[in-house]
Amino acid sequence: MAASGKDLVLEGITKRFGDYTAVDDLSLHVPAGRFFALLGPSGCGKSTTLRMIAGLEHPTSGRVYIGDEDVTATKAHQREVNTVFQSYALFPHLSILENVAFGLKRKKVPDAVEQAKAALELVELAHLAQRKPAQLSGGQQQRVALARAVVNRPHVLLLDEPLGALDMKLRRQMQTELKTIQDEVGVTFIHVTHDQEEAMTMADTVAVMNAGRIEQIGPPDELYDLPATAFVANFLGKSNLFEATVTESNGDWLSLSFAGTTTGLAASRAVQTTGTIVAGIRPEKIIAAPAGQPPASAGSGWAKVPGGRVTSVSYTGVSTEYEIAVQGLGEFTVFAQNLHSTGFTEGDQVDLWWEESNLFGLAGDADTEAGIEEV
Amino acid sequence: MSTAVQTSAEEKRAWRLRGRMGMLLVLPGFLFIVVFFAIPVFSMLSMSLYTQPEGAATGVFEPGLNFGTYSAMMSTYWDTFIRSFGFALIATVAALIIGYPMAYLVAVRLRGRPLLQGLLLVVIIAPFFSSFILRVQSWRFILADEGFVVSTLETLSILPEGTRLTATPFAVVAGMTYLYLPLMTLPIYANLERMDSRLIEAGGDLYASGSQTFMRVTLPLSMPGIMAGTLLTFIPAAGDYVNAVMLGNNVNTTMVGQVIDSRFFQSVDYPGAAALSSVLMVIILIVVMAYVRRFGTKEIV
Amino acid sequence: MKQLAHRIDISRWFVPVVAGLSFFYLLVPIVYILIYSFNDSGRTNLTWRGFTLSNWQNPCRPAGLCDAFINSLQVALIATVVATVLGTMIAFGLERFRFKFAGSANLLVFLPLTAPEVVLGASLLSQFLNLGVQLGMTTTVLSHIMFCISFVVVTIRARIATLDPKLEEAAADLYASASTAFWKVTFPLLIPGIAAAALLSFAISFDDFIVANFNSGSYTTLPQFMYVAARRGIPAEANVIGSFMFLLAVSLVVAVQVWRYWRRRSLERAV
Numbered sequence: 001m002a003a004s005g006k007d008l009v010l011e012g013i014t015k016r017f018g019d020y021t022a023v024d025d026l027s028l029h030v031p032a033g034r035f036f037a038l039l040g041p042s043g044c045g046k047s048t049t050l051r052m053i054a055g056l057e058h059p060t061s062g063r064v065y066i067g068d069e070d071v072t073a074t075k076a077h078q079r080e081v082n083t084v085f086q087s088y089a090l091f092p093h094l095s096i097l098e099n100v101a102f103g104l105k106r107k108k109v110p111d112a113v114e115q116a117k118a119a120l121e122l123v124e125l126a127h128l129a130q131r132k133p134a135q136l137s138g139g140q141q142q143r144v145a146l147a148r149a150v151v152n153r154p155h156v157l158l159l160d161e162p163l164g165a166l167d168m169k170l171r172r173q174m175q176t177e178l179k180t181i182q183d184e185v186g187v188t189f190i191h192v193t194h195d196q197e198e199a200m201t202m203a204d205t206v207a208v209m210n211a212g213r214i215e216q217i218g219p220p221d222e223l224y225d226l227p228a229t230a231f232v233a234n235f236l237g238k239s240n241l242f243e244a245t246v247t248e249s250n251g252d253w254l255s256l257s258f259a260g261t262t263t264g265l266a267a268s269r270a271v272q273t274t275g276t277i278v279a280g281i282r283p284e285k286i287i288a289a290p291a292g293q294p295p296a297s298a299g300s301g302w303a304k305v306p307g308g309r310v311t312s313v314s315y316t317g318v319s320t321e322y323e324i325a326v327q328g329l330g331e332f333t334v335f336a337q338n339l340h341s342t343g344f345t346e347g348d349q350v351d352l353w354w355e356e357s358n359l360f361g362l363a364g365d366a367d368t369e370a371g372i373e374e375v
Numbered sequence: 376m377s378t379a380v381q382t383s384a385e386e387k388r389a390w391r392l393r394g395r396m397g398m399l400l401v402l403p404g405f406l407f408i409v410v411f412f413a414i415p416v417f418s419m420l421s422m423s424l425y426t427q428p429e430g431a432a433t434g435v436f437e438p439g440l441n442f443g444t445y446s447a448m449m450s451t452y453w454d455t456f457i458r459s460f461g462f463a464l465i466a467t468v469a470a471l472i473i474g475y476p477m478a479y480l481v482a483v484r485l486r487g488r489p490l491l492q493g494l495l496l497v498v499i500i501a502p503f504f505s506s507f508i509l510r511v512q513s514w515r516f517i518l519a520d521e522g523f524v525v526s527t528l529e530t531l532s533i534l535p536e537g538t539r540l541t542a543t544p545f546a547v548v549a550g551m552t553y554l555y556l557p558l559m560t561l562p563i564y565a566n567l568e569r570m571d572s573r574l575i576e577a578g579g580d581l582y583a584s585g586s587q588t589f590m591r592v593t594l595p596l597s598m599p600g601i602m603a604g605t606l607l608t609f610i611p612a613a614g615d616y617v618n619a620v621m622l623g624n625n626v627n628t629t630m631v632g633q634v635i636d637s638r639f640f641q642s643v644d645y646p647g648a649a650a651l652s653s654v655l656m657v658i659i660l661i662v663v664m665a666y667v668r669r670f671g672t673k674e675i676v
Numbered sequence: 677m678k679q680l681a682h683r684i685d686i687s688r689w690f691v692p693v694v695a696g697l698s699f700f701y702l703l704v705p706i707v708y709i710l711i712y713s714f715n716d717s718g719r720t721n722l723t724w725r726g727f728t729l730s731n732w733q734n735p736c737r738p739a740g741l742c743d744a745f746i747n748s749l750q751v752a753l754i755a756t757v758v759a760t761v762l763g764t765m766i767a768f769g770l771e772r773f774r775f776k777f778a779g780s781a782n783l784l785v786f787l788p789l790t791a792p793e794v795v796l797g798a799s800l801l802s803q804f805l806n807l808g809v810q811l812g813m814t815t816t817v818l819s820h821i822m823f824c825i826s827f828v829v830v831t832i833r834a835r836i837a838t839l840d841p842k843l844e845e846a847a848a849d850l851y852a853s854a855s856t857a858f859w860k861v862t863f864p865l866l867i868p869g870i871a872a873a874a875l876l877s878f879a880i881s882f883d884d885f886i887v888a889n890f891n892s893g894s895y896t897t898l899p900q901f902m903y904v905a906a907r908r909g910i911p912a913e914a915n916v917i918g919s920f921m922f923l924l925a926v927s928l929v930v931a932v933q934v935w936r937y938w939r940r941r942s943l944e945r946a947v
Contacts, residue, residue: 054849072385152851404762416799489936506899506918509914614886645805
């Protein structure tokens with residue numbers, strides 16, 4: 001199938017509802033055929049952004065371009081954009097086939113029914129064409145909603161938390177299917193989700209949104225490896241963040257001092273390179289070792305934080321999650337792979353070790369609690 | 376950085392469009408209600424203040440500000456007002472007691488048996504189609520002195536020999552209860568029918584007994600339906616007079632509607648009739664507002 | 677445990693018994709009307725004088741009865757059509773759009789529901805008298821439209837409120853203009869609500885005595901005919917018409933119910 005996707009460009013989009021600013025001066029560029037995820041907690045403005053791309057909402061300021069065309073003033077039904085709604089929004093009075101053919105019929109495509117049947121083949125539901133939506137399972141409805149959108153070969157396809165209502169197992173399966181279908185049709189996908197794992201497994205590019213703004217855009221592995229803000233560091237996986245002071249700088253490399261200890265930090269991995277900064281390290285990049293015994297892998301380029309005490313142990317099978325209190329620094333989370341049968345128990349005295357090249361540096365005024373999901 | 380952004384042209388256009396469409400949809404009906412309800416209510420209010428010029432023929436009045444009509448009417452008919460509202464209240468409570476179990480049976484107990492539900496619903500609705508007057512009339516015969524009800528009750532010694540049921544306040548209230556029963560039952564049914572059966576089941580788990588579940592879960596949740604049903608019964612009952620005319624007497628069953636009707640068509644006293652209906656309208660409006668505020672939900676039906 | 681089981685038992689039979697009695701109460705007059713439509717009664721239908729089919733064979737015998745019946749049918753049909761169209765538009769406009777006068781429109785639609793028929797009738801009559809309008813069929817129809825319209829709005833609004841607004845957005849997303857979205861998606865989903873509102877409208881208008889009595893002048897509707905006749909005794913032929921309308925309504929609704937039931941059964945079997 002020929003690729004029909006086009007670039008999507010948002011230029012300084014702001015959306016206000018009364019005094020409330022849902023989206024704040026947001027700009028982004030999604031190249032054609034990309035699988036792009038907008039990731040953020042509920043209320044961050046990601047769904048409003050999606051609705052503005054669809055034309056269901058109009059921006060208070062800013063422009064929307066699809067390809068080279070400015071569509072800001074174009075109405076929803078005139079945009080070559082289709083949406084897979086969170087609740088699917090299948091028309092309950094129409095059969096599955098009629099649902100899928102709906103858009104093509106409005107565009108007066110002559111072989112609408114044939115194309116709709118082909119789209120149902122694509123999602124492997126051709127045998128249910130004559131059913132009504134209420135007679136389908138959640139996963140099947142989801143696939144109908146996808147077929148109903150994809151069949152129109154839109155320039156941009158929007159997915160609004162499309163997997164939110166499915167159970168975990170079905171969700172994994174649908175993630176793979178969505179990815180396959182996107183490869184097949186080559187449409188530009190914009191996928192809105194609050195599930196960071198979903199965004200990371202499916203998208204080529206992820207934009208993390210918070211309070212109406214984009215915090216950071218990049219491929220999932222880059223975002224995870226080098227978050228630029230505390231929000232991204234905490235929302236995308238877990239991070240240990242602590243304040244540290246830059247004591248020395250020799251161009252490529254910084255020396256940090258914190259709670260009586262020191263560590264190195266690559267200048268290229270730091271947002272701020274002078275004064276007090278917030279340093280961060282991922283839990284699986286820390287090795288906890290019995291006090292006074294360096295781990296076998298440690299060598300030059302490793303930092304050591306002594307004086308930790310294990311305060312909690314959660315065993316998850318593949319790995320064990322430790323909470324380790326360090327005097328003057330607070331709690332550290334450490335993921336240890338269960339390669340050996342011996343682990344720590346509560347109260348054990350440990351030293352924390354990490355390779356300095358894994359450390360990242362954030363701005364000194366970063367809120368270390370930002371993006372931690374409240375339970 | 377976002378400076379103070381005004382609304383964009385696109386937003387304005389979208390709002391204007393939606394606003395205009397909403398207005399266009401509402402406007403014809405709105406105008407109809409203005410012309411055939413709002414303005415008539417004002418003309419009724421102004422007619423209640425009309426005066427009759429000295430020596431003018433019957434039915435000739437001229438615009439004026441004669442508030443005396445109100446005091447004259449109220450001093451004559453205050454007891455009729457009290458009776459009307461009293462009868463309407465009793466009929467409403469009776470209809471609630473009779474109608475709720477019907478609604479509950481059909482909506483909750485018979486859930487999952489659509490055919491039986493449908494049949495019983497028809498039985499509730501269909502009396503509307505066999506004329507109103509005929510139904511009132513048939514009560515006159517059912518309750519008649521030599522009728523089945525009276526003779527049975529007398530045989531069972533529930534009623535003393537020679538008691539009359541027709542031409543009594545009882546007959547009028549019974550007729551009103553009967554007449555407005557569907558208006559009570561249907562909103563309650565609609566409310567109970569929408570109620571999530573899991574809530575009722577969860578109540579069953581928590582409180583174990585059926586009656587406690589009912590009192591603590593089902594009944595409070597069905598308040599919007601009860602509100603709607605009681606209003607739909609009370610309002611027409613307070614203005615009704617067909618039951619009073621056909622099932623009552625001339626002594627202690629006269630209702631306000633009857634007086635308004637006879638002031639208009641027999642005494643040809645338009646200001647008096649208009650004053651009485653204005654008072655009736657205002658009292659009902661106050662009662663309804665107090666009731667909605669006290670038990671209020673936004674949902675009326 | 678024993679006591680508990682006992683209490684559950686009481687509520688088990690309490691509801692059906694009370695409801696059963698209520699249904700009995702509801703049906704007694706209907707049965708009475710039906711039986712007496714077969715009474716060989718002569719001019720007035722007061723006492724049972726033997727079974728006959730002649731009332732059913734010739735229901736138009738009493739002068740004016742069938743004219744009144746036809747008048748009522750006409751008034752109810754016109755009032756229903758107009759009230760349903762206007763009411764549906766109001767309901768859709770108020771439920772789905774935000775605009776300036778929505779608040780006052782809302783109140784104005786609600787107020788007639790708080791006015792008893794005698795007030796609606798009397799205020800319209802005041803207006804017609806003020807304007808010197810000749811009372812007749814037109815004034816009757818207008819008064820009935822007014823009487824029905826708020827009921828239609830309330831019934832249909834309740835239905836629209838249960839419709840997911842996302843469906844309309846999905847239609848717009850799938851290249852349907854606002855009017856196409858309404859006719860292809862919203863309207864078909866509203867048909868049961870509109871049908872219910874129309875049925876209610878028809879019943880209210882057909883059964884109304886008070887509003888018509890104030891505004892019909894010498895034009896006579898069926899309830900007015902019966903009200904006047906009641907003083908001398910309503911002819912058995914009127915019972916025929918009442919029974920006929922009742923049976924017609926029952927069979928119509930039952931037919932729809934049975935049809936829906938079978939359709940659902942066959943769909944379920946297809947799954």
